[in-house]
Amino acid sequence: MAHNFIQGETYRFTLLTDRLIRLEYAQDGRFEDRQTQLVQNRIFGDVNYTLKEHNDGHLLEIETKYFHLYYDGGEFASSNLWIDAKYQYTLHDSRWYFGEDEDGNLGGTFATLDHADGEIAVDTGIMSRNGYAYLDDTESFAIADNEFTQRVTEQVDGYFFAYGREYREALADFYKLSGKTPILPRFALGNWWSRYYKYTQDEYLKLMDDFDKERVPINVSVIDMDWHRTTDVPSRFGSTWTGYSWDRNLFPDPDGFLAELKKQHRHVTINTHPAGGIRAFEDSYPAVAKYLGLDIEHEESAPFDLDNIKFRKAYFEKVHHPLEKQGIDFWWMDWQQGTSRNKEKVEPLWNLNHYHYLDNAQSHDGEGLILSRYAGPGSHRYPIGFSGDTFITWASLNFQPYFTSMATNIGYTWWSHDIGGHMKGSFDVELALRWIQYGVFSPINRLHSSDNPFSGKEPWKFREDVRQYMDNYLRLRGKLIPYLDSANIITNLHNRALVEPMYYQYPDNTESYLYKNQYMFGSQLMVAPITTPQNKISNTGTVDVWLPEGQWMDIFSDILYQGDEIDNQPLASSTILVGQYKSGATTIKMSRTLANIPVLAKVGAIVPMVADPMQQIDELPVEIEIHVYGNANNTYTMYEHVGHAIAKTDIAIIDGHFKTIVDDPNKIVPNDRQYRFKGHAFTVDDSYELLLMGSDEKIVSVQADNRQVARARQQLITQLQGAEIAYEEKREILKKIDNPQVTPMKLATYAQTLQDESLQAMVIEYAMILQTHH
16 A cells, blocks of 8 residues: 555655545645545555656656546645546536636535425535546544544645546445444334424323324334423423423333333434533432532533533433433434534534434444434445425425435435424325335335424324325335335345436436436335425326336336336437427336326336335244235345345346245345245246245246236326316327327327316326337
8 A cells, every 4th residue: 555655745646546636735735544424444555556756847647547637836725736646528628627627517405494495505526427526534533442642734735526427426435434334223214203393192192002002013112302301391491492301291201112112122322412410400400410520509500512521421321311211212412502512622513413323333233323414425434314304395395306316426325304394384184195205215204294283294184195105105115115225235245225326327418417306215215205395287297208228117006117128328408399308318207196206117116115114123934925016037135134234136137037045144035935926917837926935946937917907097197187177178088098090109199189288197198108018
């Protein structure tokens, strides 16, 4: 590694890979070699490069296969340091000048969506359409023995990424540089119930019981800040926003309350706003005061200061650990007090995330968890992220899918949003439903609302059809746990996020960058949530969807759609119908009733689920349903974990040969494990199901069920049934689609004569499906 350094009196360049270089400038010639808030590792191995010194007027040149750096000496500036990335993604050149913003950056994330009503600006990430990006680490603190400490003073310390459009490779090396994303506890992948509301102990337990009766799994019970005293604290103590003592008026028996939740197999987190420190009215105050030597007689408080090691020890051991022994699994730290006033100290939010995660991991055999706000690059090491108090508006919902997928560009893959929104807004059954539908296909599905008595997200507070749709999606989240846990483990082992922007899979397709709310959900599914209100005439929601090369199946209807004929085909102008057909690329406006959103699987996709959504989430199920969407060869590896033990099952379907191979060195998989394959739109030996036991294989006859046109027809009829148009107009549309003389192209042309755009979209979608099977 030593020869990867090019160092002068005041500068140092470190080649980590042939695409990643560290740039340092220090006037005193001292450089930082310790870990920092961002960087955990700089040992990547040898790099092939060429060094030229005093060539063509440059002090030095460093060249690898992917970039060429020029440095003329002196304090780094755009006039003396620049890098040419060896890509041809721009018209003129791919040159980055030090200190200047790089064009084409695809964004990263931002600290909070507090009070955001729609799109906001985000910080940059490490991915760029132009092939290069710069990440600054100059201001971060060093970390030594898991303690933050002031770093060596450097004027510049940053990292230049030149990965072209190899986005997954860039992310993998970012994680190698900054640390892996930990594996989340399995329970965190289920449904969460959260609400800022003054529940009593009995009310909360009844609520959980009501969810069980509804057969909707709630795996994480969140108790917002009113678990602690807020109304009976003497005014001399000031604000009660911070608190650590149970409100006995609401929770007369905290131990019994938490024990009952544990009996129901729920995990519990409670909210804390720690800025107020530990004051004399707290139950834990005597122990804290004794340990810290406070003046108890004069009610001397313990100010919040995690930089103070002695306070930190009291904070965890005297305050948090006793509550954890009662049954608290992890903490929701809701830091709202801004940044540090003392630049010689690390930001308080970094302290909270770092030390709380380490403490929780120590208490749970290394499997830590927190819920807290994003503190900056490197925060992925402390999952999960709380995105703040969002407005209950369509604009908020419409931004969340894009915001979430962008965050992967800075390695932050486990955002938890207020699903359904937190504040303001008005009663809107469609918005509430669409938000839950998106939430089920987001990293963390945490339903949330404010203390307004009318803003709760309980499904039974909505009309019956919406209630059923909400229930179905929340149950689906429970069924998806094997797929979600696989993605969870893959993020840690193989650096691939659960939610990825489309351009990770299709980097050279222009559509990947245009369809911002469309994303990959794990390796097998593609999601296009509906985030705008439905049409008032057709009573359907629509979303523009790009279909990449190949065939794609809607997982709810089993309808098959033809994607692009050619992979990596650039976007061209419309040649036939605006918003429907593109030259060389396939885009479609998909229409859906309230029942569903478009969730598409490439033909042959393999998605493991549990049979019973009420299955105890901490226990690996005996039976796994293997949903196979369409008849095509495919392989998939399902990962499962219990604590640190990981098992994997390789699943292969090749020309009618179904095979499972279980690799379970720690014996965590049930001995009687069954894999029940469920064919979608095809049969195996005249059945839609096939059962394998453990490591097993069978060769079967596979046949398409040839019901695609019938499914598409039924979808259109269902949509027409709810449309508020004349019955005769509905009849006329039905006649057209059933007329064998009307070709798909003629049907699409006929659709343009319909007055309402949503009706046009419905018929054109049917025509496109028909064309696939014509």
